[in-house]
Amino acid sequence: MKPIRVITGRAAPLDRSDVDTDQIIPASWLKRVERTGFGQGLFSEWRDDRDFVLNRPEYAGATVLVAGPNFGTGSSREHAVWALTDYGFQAVISPRFGDIFRNNSTKAGLVPVQVSPEVGRALLDAVTTDPSLEITVDIERLRIEAPAAGIEADFPLDAFTQHRLLEGLDDIGLTLRFDGEIDAYEAGRPAWLPSLTGAV
Numbered sequence: 001m002k003p004i005r006v007i008t009g010r011a012a013p014l015d016r017s018d019v020d021t022d023q024i025i026p027a028s029w030l031k032r033v034e035r036t037g038f039g040q041g042l043f044s045e046w047r048d049d050r051d052f053v054l055n056r057p058e059y060a061g062a063t064v065l066v067a068g069p070n071f072g073t074g075s076s077r078e079h080a081v082w083a084l085t086d087y088g089f090q091a092v093i094s095p096r097f098g099d100i101f102r103n104n105s106t107k108a109g110l111v112p113v114q115v116s117p118e119v120g121r122a123l124l125d126a127v128t129t130d131p132s133l134e135i136t137v138d139i140e141r142l143r144i145e146a147p148a149a150g151i152e153a154d155f156p157l158d159a160f161t162q163h164r165l166l167e168g169l170d171d172i173g174l175t176l177r178f179d180g181e182i183d184a185y186e187a188g189r190p191a192w193l194p195s196l197t198g199a200v
Contacts, residue, residue, distance in 0.1 A: 001109040003168035007090045007137040007156060009063030011052055015129040017021045019067060020074030021101060025083040038079055039086030054087075058131035066123045066135075068095040070110075072101025091137045093144065106127040106161045107170055113137055113144055119153045139165050 029041035046052045053059055062153065065084065066158040069093040072080060081104045084092065105112045115123070126149035127133050136145045139162060145152040163169070 001168045004090070004109060004111060004165045005140055006138075007063065007111065008134055010061065010125045010132060011064040011066045011093075011123070011135045012059040012061070012062035013124045014053060014065055014067045014071075015128065016126050017068035018073060020078040020185070021072060021077050022074055024072065024080040025077065029083070030077065030079055035082055036086055038083035039088070042087045044162070051160045056131075058122040061088070063088055063090045064135045064137065065089045065092045066120070068122065068124070069095040069117065072105075073098040074102070076100040078108070079170055080106050081105050081110050082087055085089050085110050086162070093120065093123060093135070093137075106164060108169070111137055111139065111165060111168070113155045115144065115153055115155055119144075119151065122151050135195040154160075166173065 003144050017169060023046070024043065025038055025041050026045055029038060029044065032038065041050070043054060047055055049055070069073060080101060086109060091113055092105070093113040093115055095117045097105075101159065102112045123135070123146060126146060127135075130148070132150060133146055133148055135146075138145070139157070142157055142162070143152065144156055157165075189195075
């Protein structure tokens with residue numbers, strides 16, 4: 001996972017509430033064994049509608065998704081986050097996230113930006129009106145800004161999650177910070193116990 005400090009980019013509006021992970025990436029896509037390639041399946045059932053927002057050329061290349069309330073509810077599939085990041089989104093803005101989706105996002109480098117319903121509505125309206133609108137998500141200052149629309153607000157993020165994003169630490173990265181201690185522990189284990197670091 002790469003360190004993330006500031007994200008600035010155009011946004012796509014998804015003016016729907018209660019979007020669950022099955023809608024983000026339908027179950028038919030879960031047969032893949034790789035972690036990549038899920039971007040093609042992002043909202044695939046909705047993308048059959050030629051007027052769906054991600055089919056509109058003015059939103060091509062958007063890196064921020066502005067969604068309605070209760071985004072990422074439902075099952076715990078990590079594939080929903082993988083689909084969003086593989087498509088090119090770096091942050092999702094919503095008044096409320098499903099807890100498991102939010103947790104999965106922070107572990108995979110997708111920034112969940114929780115804003116008030118009023119700020120969320122204002123951003124949806126602004127991005128719908130002006131597809132060229134740029135939004136900045138500042139993880140260091142925990143602030144979101146859309147200067148051209150006159151919108152700015154703080155967003156919550158616990159200190160540990162903020163640290164993970166700023167340092168680019170996924171679960172493996174967190175573990176590898178203790179590589180020396182792990183090696184020292186393994187070196188002192190009785191020979192009759194199986195090795196956790198060497199070949200089996």
